[in-house]
Amino acid sequence: MQRLETWLKENRVTEVECVISDLTGIVRGKISPVDKFLYERGMHLPESVLLQTVTGDWVDDDIYYSLLDPADIDMVCHPDPDATFLLPWTQEPTAQVIHDTYDRDGNPIALSPRNVLKKVLALYDEKGWKPVVAPEMEFYLTQRCADPDVPLVPPIGRSGRPETGRQSFSIEAANEFDPLFEDMYDWCEYQGLEIDTLIHEEGTAQMEINFLHGDPLMLADHVQVFKRTMREAAMKHGVLATFMAKPISNEPGSAMHLHQSVLDVKTGKNVFSDPDGSMSELFKYHIGGMQRYIPELLPLLAPNVNSFRRFLPDTSAPINVEWGYANRTCGLRIPESNADNQRLENRLAGADANSYLAIAASLLCGYMGMMEKIEPSAACMGRAYERKNFSLPTTIESAVERMEQSAAARKYLGDAFVDGYIAVKRAEHENFKRVISSWEREFLLLSV
Structure with missing residues (x-):
């Protein structure tokens, strides 16, 4: 103190x-x-x-x-x-x-998200391991709108015109909001947030900020603070920033991609790599655990009814737990890197997820694989979107039911947390079901 x-x-x-x-x-x-x-x-x-x-x-x-x-x-x-x-x-x-x-x-x-993450990190510590993570946060900039029934639209940039079309990786499209992002970078530096690259993503006025790799608890704190910082910077410049998983129809969803690796505390070496730089057995088991257990802990990665709109067919988001090398159609991707930086990218978490719980769930799935020596499937070659062997629950209701029945979730996260989290998600969904959507008014009002 x-x-x-x-x-x-x-x-x-x-x-x-x-x-x-x-x-x-x-x-x-x-x-x-x-x-x-x-x-x-x-x-x-x-x-x-x-x-x-x-x-x-x-x-x-x-x-x-x-x-x-x-x-x-x-x-x-x-x-x-x-x-x-x-x-x-x-x-x-x-x-x-x-x-x-x-x-x-x-x-x-037991119900505290920060305590849940600490609980998972303690499991690694007991084995002499230290996880390392690097989140990537996607979000949209939109015009301000006070009416929730009105669809969101792209904001006006420096040119005086709203962005149109897909502008993936466009420097000029990102520069449309230079004053906003200059404030964002200044504010993040002032707060000690370790952010790195700014990218214009696929969606209209959709951006991504990458964080430098580091300690999972610190990065979970930083993501929580960053979300607020980004929203404050946007409001200062007359627009909104949203981390909803799917805020705009017919546009890509927003993810929180989680890069993760594990170091041996004594040697400082990456346990995902053998001495010759190849994939270690522990890395294979880590992937196997992700494939086995992510479907049981999916509500921690996709916590809202809106989260599952990201997983609809024909979207850019993976809807599976396939894994592959440099394959963005897989839910689990191994980026190209050297032996020291060999890591797994979990592409399933939504930008709307609680950063503490998403990181905890992702690391726990890998840990269970390492403990149980779960062999992964063969690496996916080609497009994984059409594969059904490792599909995920498709609604918040089915995902919550699966987590409720998960012996692994209860063993490692505790009955109190699981029961409390499930109860909150069900209460939210009951509230959601009371709202009549514009789709219902458009197609049912005078047709049925």
């Missing part, structure tokens, strides 16, 4: 945003004057915020009271001095400090 206090004083911070992530990835917490923050050395929040849905509703009472104290008690939140970020868009010097959550006896809260 002394290190954090020194940092706050050196940066003349007057307000502290004390935050945690809920299951959907929404940042929740309190804003505190810095003196009060230092005096209290943390904060208390109701346990119930971890069972709140994306709409702000709650799960069924039976689940609620089976997982939470009926007295609606608080959990104890302690600041992590390694997860502090100065906010460049505020008028007063403000810091965002990510907290870890505990019960009154000092035990980590």
Whole structure:
């Protein structure tokens, strides 16, 4: 705490945003004057915020009271001095400090996404391994629109015209929003976010930001902070940034591609490579685990009903857990690299996923493969889109049911987390089903 206090004083911070992530990835917490923050050395929040849905509703009472104290008690939140970020868009010097959550006896809260990731990382640590990840975040820029029934449209760039057509990797199309991205890069540097390349993706005004590889917990924090930073930068320039998995009809979806590898702690060597640079047995087992278990943990990678619109046929997103070398039609891709950087790219996670849970799920699937020595299928040659051997659940309902029945999920993530997460997803889907869509009005109103 002394290190954090020194940092706050050196940066003349007057307000502290004390935050945690809920299951959907929404940042929740309190804003505190810095003196009060230092005096209290943390904060208390109701346990119930971890069972709140994306709409702000709650799960069924039976689940609620089976997982939470009926007295609606608080959990104890302690600041992590390694997860502090100065906010460049505020008028007063403000810091965002990510907290870890505990019960009154000092035990980590099972429903906390950050604790779930820590739990998975501890499994690797016990084996003398250190995972390394590098997320790639896709998102759309759109015009502002206050009416959710009106489809989103591309924003106006520097030229005064909206973007049209597919502009994959276009430098000029990305430069249309140079002032916005200059702020974004400045703000990320100010906060210590380790971002790298900016790419114009396939969709109209769809972009991608790549993160430098590093520690999974740090990168999960950085992705959460980046999403907010990108939205703030966009609003400053009169547009919106959205990380919905499929925000616009007939356009590609947005993914959170996860590059992952594993180092031996003692030697620092990549365990995915043999001395001659070839694929190691551990790497094969890691891939086998991804193929076996991703279908059981898919709601952690594709958490919303909208997530599954990315997986429709004839889209650019993979809809399988096939693997291949430099093959973007596979859900699991091995990029071209040298032995030290040999890695797997999980292309299935949506940009809408909670970064802590998506990284935890992806690493856990690989870990289980390494523990159980699961052999992968043969590498896919050619297009994998039409292959059905390793297809995925196609709806949030079927995916949630599969996760609920997963013995592996319950073994490693715990019954409390699985039951709580499933309850939140089901409550959200029940809310979704109450909304009448424009498709229904267009085709059924006067036809049936």
